[in-house]
Every structure is written in structure tokens, then in C-alpha cells.
Amino acid sequence: MIRLHHAHQTRSMRVIWMLEELGVEYDLVVHDFFDKSMRSEAFLAVSPAGRVPALEIDGQVMLESGAMLELLAERFPEAGLGRAADHAERAEWLDWLHYAETMGQHCANLTQSHIMLYEDWMRSPTVMKLEAKRLAKVIERIEAQLADGRDWLLAGGFSAVDCAVAYGLYVGQHFVRLDDLPKTRAYWQSFSARPSFAKALPPDGARLLYAQEFYEVPNG
Template identity: 50%
Template sequence: MIRLHHSPQTRSMRVLWLLHELDEPFEVVPHAFDKSLRAPEYLVLSPAGRVPALEIEGERMFESGAITEYLCERFSPDGLGRSPSNPERMAWLVWVHFAETLSQHCAALTQQHVALREDHMRSPIVMKLEAARIKKCYQALEDRLSPPIENRDYLLTGGFSAADISVGQAVYMARFFAKLDEFPAVRDWYARISQRPAFQASLPLPGTGIFTQDFYPPWEV
């Protein structure tokens, strides 16, 4: 049995989405996104006290990128994954891990907007810089999805993969802080992948999650 330790609207969402796409039996252990993740019993699963953590056949994993690689190699090596002999393997690895580049900017903005509860604690400069960095990531995706010859439906020519899941979840989070209006190829790609039943199944239930609103900077409103 696969057991995913999950908090809504965190990186564990990308593993939840992947598990729904794989259609393998699994169960979800819900966690609040709070100090309970530092409890000794949870630190056995994830030493840094973060989600996701994955239990599988008596072993445990943490780090969403590593979990994504393992699950794809085991259950869908040339479907949602790309095996080492696949010519798209290099690009698959790049985009699976590019999700973390985007996510780190989202994490910085989550800290500024959510974790720091008083205005005097927040830095407008940091918020502006991190929102701009998200847009630089959007531009990288726009370039990837809009090559000179023809538009791509997905990040890889061979079709939908865990690269779209990982980056798509990061874009889901980033949209709370930076709009997609200036990036039509990214906007259309995101609309396409977010219609998938597995994505919908990974969304937070009403009243759960970290975010209850968008946090667009004042100059975008």
C-alpha cells in the first residue's frame, strides 16, 4: 500500500495528483500545515518536518521530486515518466525539477503574505522581487510552449507527463501571486491540464488549504 502524507496547497499536492493519474491504490494521511509537522513521530518520515512524505512497502520517502521520479520509474516509466533510454528523458528531468525553481518563489511569497501576519513584518521589496521572479519562470514556460514551428500541447512533444504535473502544480500555486494574462501559451496549457480529473481530485476541499484569496501586488490590481 502507498500512503501519502499530505497538506492541501503544498508541494504534496503534486504527488497526490500524480497518484491519481497513476491509478494505483493509495491512501492519504491529512496533516495541518502547522507545528504538528515537527512532531517526533512525523520527523521519522520527513526529517525536515515537511510534506510530502510517502510510505511504500515499509520504506519511506520525502522530497517531491524524488518521489515523482520513483513512482514514475516504477509504475509508468514511459507514460507519465521517461525511462533513461527515452530521448525525452533529459527534458523530462529538467522540467520535473524546474517545478522546484518556481515553488521556491511561491514559498517566499507564502511566508510574506501568510506566515508573517502583521504588515510591519513584511517586505514590499521582497514581495515585488519574488513576484517578478515568478513571471520570469512563466516566461521560460511560455518559450517552451511556443516554439517557432508549432505550439506544444504539453511540455514534452511525446505528450502529457509528470513534468506537466510537477510544473502545473507549481503554476497552480504561483497564480495566487502573479497572473498568467501576459503568457497566453502558459494560460492555455494550464487550462488544458487543470481540466484533467486527476488534477480536480487533488484540489483542496472547501475551507481547507493555506490560501483564501489572491495576493496580487498593488500594481497589478
Template identity: 50%
Template sequence: MITLYHAPQTRSMRSLWLLHEMDVPFRVHLRAFDKTLRDPDYLTLSPAGRVPALEIDGERMFETGAITQYLCERFSPDRLGRSPESPDRMAWLVWVHFSETLSQHTAALTQQHVALREDHMRSPIVMKLEAARVAKCYDAIEARLSTPIERRDYLLTSGFSAADISVGQAVYMSRFFVTLDQHPQVAAWYERITARAAFRQALPQGDGIYDRDFYAPWPVE
């Protein structure tokens, strides 16, 4: 049995979405996104006190990129993953791991807008810089979906994969801070992949990290 340790509206949503796309049994152990992630029992699963963590066959994993690669190679090497022989293998690896590039900027914005509770702790300049970096990541996805010959429906020419899940979940988080108004191909792709039943199953069933749909940037004085 696979057990996923998951906190809503965190990177572990990426692994939850992936598992819902796979035809494998699993269970979810919900964790609060708080200081209990530093409890000694949880640190045996994830030494840095982060989600996700995964237990499978008596072994433990953490880090979403590693979890994605392992699960795809084991359970879905050619549908959600891409085998080493696939022409899209290189692109698959790039985009699965690109999701972390986007997520790190979203994490910085989450810290500024949500985690730092007192206004004097927050920096409008950091907010502006990190939002601009998110927009640059959107530029990269827009370019990938818009080729000179044709527009891709998904990040890979061969179709939907875990690359779309990984980047799509990162976009789900970043949209709390930066809209897709200036990126029409990303918006169309995002609408396409989030129409999937597995995405909807991975959405929070109750409270998550965010208490609103969008956090407007602070003005720089």
C-alpha cells in the same frame, strides 16, 4: 499500500495529483500545515518537517522530485515518466525539477503575504523581487511551449507527463501572487492540464493555506 502524507495547497499536492493519475491504490493521511509537522513522530517520516512524505513497502521517502521519479519509474515509466531510452528523458528530468525553481519563489511570497502576520514584518521590496522571479519562470515555460516550428500542447514533445504535473502544480500555487495575463501559452497549457480529473481530485476539499484567490503586491514606497 502507498500512504501519502499531505497538507492542502502545499508541494504535496504535486504527489497527490500524480498518484491520482496512476492506476495504483493509495491512501492519504492529511496533515495540518502547522507546527505539528515538527512532532517527533512525523520527523521520522520527513526529517525537515515538511510535506510530502510517502510510505511504500515499509520504506519512507520525502522530497517531491524524488517521489515523482520513483513512482514514475516503478508504475508508469513511459506514460507519466520517460524511460532512459526515450528522446524526451532529458527534458522530462529538467522540467520535473524546474518545478522547484518556481516553488521556491512562491514559498517566499507565501511567507511574505501569509505567514508573516504583522505588517511591519513584511517587505514590499522582497514581494516585488520574488514576483518578478516568478514571472521569469513563466517566461521559461512560455518559451518551452512556443517553439519556432510549432506550439507544444505539453512540456514534452511526446505528450502529457509528470513534468506537466510538477510544473502545473507549481503554477497553481504561484497564481495566487502572479497572474498569467502576460503569458498566453502558459495560460492555455494550464487550462488544458487542470481540466484533468486527477487535478480536480487533488484540489483542497476544505481550508488550505490561502484565504483569497489573489494577493496583490504591496507598493514600494
């Protein structure tokens, strides 16, 4: 049994993409980021920090999305989304899987500054500007990786690392524009055209964490 606890526009999107790419059955439990459902005793028993994703799989609970992708790739090797320990791309695969969290951390910092700290006096325009520049810099690595004309991050083809990194682009584009990164822009368009992508999108009418298409750094 596989059960994924999810909230719209969070890192759990990565795991939905992966599960859909694998074509395996799973139960999706959707939580509202804006109410107190993730503070309920029932959910805290699954995820003590009250956060998503939480993946229940074969009687165990996982709380880190990168680890979830790695386990799922190993559990379903026939899908070809992982790279075995003796594979020539193994080190590169692992590096990109964890690099996704570098992107994710800058996205989280910007999300907190722009959205969670909702009063102007709470925010630091200097910090926001620095974080946007840092995020732009880490995204530039994708552009360099695609410079040889490959379609996906690894030369061997689509893999779990694309599901991991794509979330950074999904959120990151609310804070950084890809205008000067044509290969990254094309990569994103290719990913977002996959059927798995639509499965993770918030349904019409859902309350969104990112209510704006783009968040400008305020003057200050």
C-alpha cells in the same frame, strides 16, 4: 503499500496528481497545516522536519516531491509518465522535473512574505516585488516551451513533469497573473480540467493556506 502524507495546497498536491494519473491505490493521510499535528512524535518519526509531502512506499520513506514523481514514473512505466534513460526526451524530462523546484522556491518565498510574515513591519515590499518578477520570469519559460503548439511541456505528451510544474502555476497565480501568457493560461486550463486535478483540491470548508485569490505587492 503506498501512503502519502498531505496538507492542503502544498507540494504534496503534485504527488496526488501523479498517483491519480497512474491509477494506483494509495492511502492518503491529511494533516492540518495550521495545527500542531505535523509536530507530533508520530509524524516526526516519518518526516523529521515535520513537513509534507512524505511518501511511504514499500517500507521506505521519501521526502522530496520531485524524487517521488521520478520514482513513481519508473515504478509504473506502463503509464508513460516517465522517460527512460535511453529516451530522446530523457534530458528534457529531467530538466523540467527539477525546474519545477525553481518555480516552487519563488512561490515559497512569496508565500512566506505575504502570508507567514503576517505583520506589515516584518515584510519587505522590495523583496516581495523582486520575487514576483523572478517568478514571472521563470513562468515565461513555459510560454516559450509551448510556442510550437504542443499541448504539454514535452512533445511526446503528458508526463510527470506536467504534474510537477502545474503546482508552480497553482501557487504562482496567487502572486503573478498570466494575462500576457496565453499559451500558459491554456496549458493551465487543460491541466486543471483533468480528473486528477480535482482529487488534490482542498474540500469545501477546509482551512486554506492561500485565503486570497491574489496577493498584491504592498506599496513601500
